[in-house]
Amino acid sequence: MFRSRLLAPLILLAVAPAPAHAADTVLAPAPNTAGITAYAGHVVLSRRDPATNKWALVRWHAGVVDVLPVAERSVPFDADAGSDAAGNPVVVYSRCTQDPTDLTGSIGGQEFGAGPTPDWQSARGCDLYELPLSGAPVERKLTAASSAGQSETTPSMWRGGLAFARHPDSGATAKLFYLPKGAKRLRSLGGGAVQVCTRSCGGLRSHQSVDQLDIGPSRAVFLWRVSGGSVSGTGIGWELRAGSLKGGQSTLLDTGSISGACGFSLPSAGSARTSDGLVSYLDAGSECDSTTTRFMTIDPVTGAQGVAATPGLAAGAARDGDTIYWLRVAGSPTEVPVPGAGSCSVVAARCELFASSLPAYEAQPSHLQASPADEDLVRSGLGYRWVHGPGGVTLLRPPARIPCAISTQPAYIRAAARWTRGGHRVQVLRRDLHKAARRVGPLQTRSLPKVPYYGGSTRLVHCGDSTRLTYVVTTTAGRSQRISFTVTRAAAHRK
Secondary structure, three states: OOOOOOOOOEEOOOOOOOOOOOOOEEEEEOOOEEEEEEEOOEEEEEEEEOOOOEEEEEEEEOOEEEEOOOOOEOOOOOOEEEEOOOOOEEEEEEEEEEOOOOOEEEEOOEEEEOOOOOOHHHOEEEEEEEEEOOOOOOOEEOOOOOOOOEEEEEEEEEOOEEEEEEEEOOOOEOEEEEEOOOOOOOEEEOOOOOEOOOHHHOOOOOEEEEEEEEEOOOEEEEEEEEEOOOOOOOOEEEEEEEEEOOOOOOEEEEEEEEOOOOOEEEEEEEEOOOOOOOEEEEEEEEOOOOOEEEEEEEOOOOOOEEEEEOOOEEEEEEEEOOEEEEEEEOOOOOOOOOOOOOHHHOOOOOEEEEEEEOOOOEEEOOOOOOOOOOEOOOOOOOOOEEEEOHHHOEEEEOOOEEOOOOOOOOEEEEEEEEOOOOOOEEEEEEEOOOOOOEEEEEEEOOOOOOOOOOEEEEEEOOOOOEEEEEEEEEOOOOOEEEEEEEEEEOOOOOO
């Protein structure tokens, strides 16, 4: 059995526990830290030992920092502080036979963490564990969620319910699951974009994974990473998404990427545990040289955003009720790329653990988001399917029902056809109630297998709208046939 080098609690600063509404309080120095998470005043971080380059799991609580009795690892932990079935504070995390290998990268010669976490898709042999943050710190394996031959990572627990990502040890795409309190059967949650990989991918291996995950009473918020393949810029991008714990499609809230020339954008640290139903997160970006960070909120139903500048540069954040715990970078924003899994390990960073009360967010209008990758509409779980049509033509069948969220933005419906031989023609018509039919996209006279979704798109502007799409297929023999599909946008709702 592993025995931790459990250190005596170290009182770093003579400060009281951060009050729920205290503004911008310095709690402790935090060099070589990453992966901040918090619940009920327990702030858990990963801390690197510069001598061994190993990461330990540490906890700040009531002005005291101690090392938790958990085996060190080669990368920052995918830890999440939450509550067990009795409401007691716990932290959940993975343990792997092979930790992720992709922790650092570089832009312009500057080494940085390529995102807020390691790339968990590259880990192997991972299972999930739980450690109480009150009472006896006895670690236990979460056997109901752990499996042989697959890896479970990035867990999150709320009131005993457990969500996590799972990927085959040789697989390219992670899946999200939720195990309700006391249940034995897993519930599948909506994931993020799965890439279309054609020759434009340049032979680069692509995969999709979960960097961060947080669940609350009814919703999961997660950061979905897309890398390689057809991703724009340097080949790495992110999607901040929210989805119901009941399952179904997730909603794209924000996106990030690293430019191939200069600059980056990155949403991270999404929280689903807000009393107002909003999603809270940290936004970082740079047009070229100097990085800026902002505290953000977004309504996962309407898309309306709120923004507030961080009182200093933030390398990571975790919301706990009305308090935001975050890692403040005291170094120059031109010298320390933020946020990153290794940002606070940079000597010039001089990171500190801060606590801030919720800021006064400035309202922002919603805006349309698009994945940084070319999205495979079928494999991404959006309800699209390829179906057989006349003359060997295959048609893209749209979902019968699409989500309302984001409700203040139109929802787009795609149409496409493909075939391998013959001089076919395909036209798509849209027919709304009490309105004349109109064409969707151009007349398709050739199949482009390299561009799977060549065709057209149309939109439903309001929640509750409905339309009927009709494919008119004229085969080489000159015979025309029609195949129709009805698409309805869900009605507006709050949950």
